[in-house]
Amino acid sequence: MCAAHDVAVPARTTVVRAPGKLYIAGEYAVVEAGYPAVLIAVDRYVQVRVSPARDTGHITSDQYASLSLEWHRRDNDMVIEPDQTPFDFVLAAIRVVEEAAVGLGASLELYDLDITSELDDDAGRKFGLGSSAAVTVATVRALCEHYRLDLTRMEQLKLALIASIEVQRSGSGGDVAASMFGGWIVYRAFDREWVRAERVARSLTEMLAIDWPGLEVSRIVPPDRLRLVVGWTGSPASTARLVSGVQARKGQRSVHYSRFLAESRSCVTELAEALGRDDGVGIAAGIRRNRELLRGLGEHSGITIETPKLQRLIETAEACGGAAKTSGAGGGDCGIVLIDRDADIDGMLAAWERADIRPLNLRVHQPEGTVE
Template sequence: MTGRRTVVRHAPGKLFIAGEYAVLEPGHPAILVAVDRQISVTVSAAEGADAVIDSDLCPGETHLGRGDGGLTGLGADDERQARAGLTHVVSAIDVIEALLAERELTVPPLHLSIRSGLHHDGTKIGLGSSGAVTVAVVDAVAAYCGIDLSPDARFRLAMLATARLAPQSSGGDLAASVWGGWIAYQAPDRTAVLDMARRSGIAETLRAPWPGFGLRRLPPPRRLVLEVGWTGRPASSTSLAGRLGAGDWRGSPSQRNFLARSDECVGASIRALGQGDDDELLRRIRDARRMLADLDGEAHLGIFTPELTALCDTAESFGGAAKPSGAGGGDCGIALLDAGAEKEIAQLREGWGAAGVLPLPVHVQPAKPTQGSAS
């Protein structure tokens, strides 16, 4: 291991285009894009602690020590670690440490500097900051320790780090951060993957097939532009998804119906992208909005806030298609419109502003090189 050079890695955020909630179930597809805002992680040598983390989202430094259960805060930094939202960072480091331990190697003392472009004045805006920081930390720490990760290995390590904390998380944000561009994604069975890691170790789990997992690149729409609006309200995807799974939803006729509708909608959207049929894609995005509205009406999750409803209605009034992006309850919404309709796009942004929705200057991050992509 090198252990003494400085390593910098970046990971973009994401937006869901279609397939939210259904993608939580292994093997059910969703469409996501990576965005041109990112998390940056710089790793260098640390002194006085096993890991030192400084983040622009939390003043000062957090000092961590390594114990039997992995990294924990030292003294007052134990509470600070949780308060600063560093659990995903710590889990990512722990996964790399476990991989190295299987090779009878250790992680040297680390100083991590984290900078986020996925927040607005310190508030998350629903672009997958937790997923992006997990991917960036996995990539940076592995590189600092002399490990060159393929995109597939980077995703799998980030998925293991995430599933340890939140096994209900689909990992779609991780996949978008790793591969970039437009992707179709199916989540693995996280329980099976975690069991595999416990039984067989990290290295073997990286090589083994993962039940349910699928990923393919998609072409972008031919003549449509993606507009993004932020409601100004942060939302917890984990909390909303947890509320859906807490009742009698799983395995119910309502869930089976929703999954079937979502799979059909996402599948048709994938075909529309492949065929360059923008009109069909717009119809399917409107279908996706209706499905989320039906789910909201049945499960009372609070997916649609007044701002998200206004975001969607305004876009449709100008000939576009729009929906919440992700779990809803706040965060962002997306709209697709004719890229040549400059007047309508300007009016859309004005309408959003009047409804309390902030138009975000966000674009799709181009796809990364194809080497190591999953199929």
């Protein structure tokens, strides 16, 4: 990690986009430190544009067309006008990057930050592609570039993770990692409580330089023979609410939860290995096993993970030769299917249409940066 040059940044506009994500396997278990999940980044994006401002900076988003947040500098502090709630993740990312910038010798500036998103439909309903993570990553990357901070992708990931846990206590960070690195990844979660404690004891630049317990990102070569198909149920779900619900109940059913964690770790590890060797049979078995683990978790926790429409999506895919499951926290949003390219995909999509399930035209966003 190299320090930024202590010189004024020239007036210029920085534009960065970050992809959305989908979970392939490992949901819920991945919130525990060291437990793995498989994710992909997808070609729907949040874009952040940073441009110099004079007296007052603005933060705007096409998701909140009537709302513009105004801010100014008081020395190095960011002074914000009221009503910041829709921009919580953006503001957390700004604070963290600027703390790092000061620690690396950069001079802080005033700027406008404009956000545009492709992660919801025309009516503003979210697809469940990780908009909070994507906007956090895009903001971190845009400001690192704006301030010319010479940080690796892993160091930028740590900044984005710190920003995320300042807003949302229960997140695993897998969506952040997928958005930061792109492609197919195996992600293992960091110890959130350790990070919170170390933030008090260490400087932010020290936090970037040290290893975090549990945190690991590695790449997977995508399967060659299988096609990924994504269906959206039209019912947005609250990941934070669902994950918090499971976390609140895990102590009441500690034996089952411990067994779920162990079986999820084994399942995801075997799935990642099957993906790595392009083993279609092993991949399908891993997807189906993870589905059953999540269904069992939902039953024991009293949380609806697989809704009736998601069940219809999955069963239709299975009938056409695919392996399918919920993606993410469930409760709505998306289901994913891995299916042989020669299978009856058209028949599956026709059945989805009759069930009012919308196929999403998504491709994998290509890998970016070096995973360390």
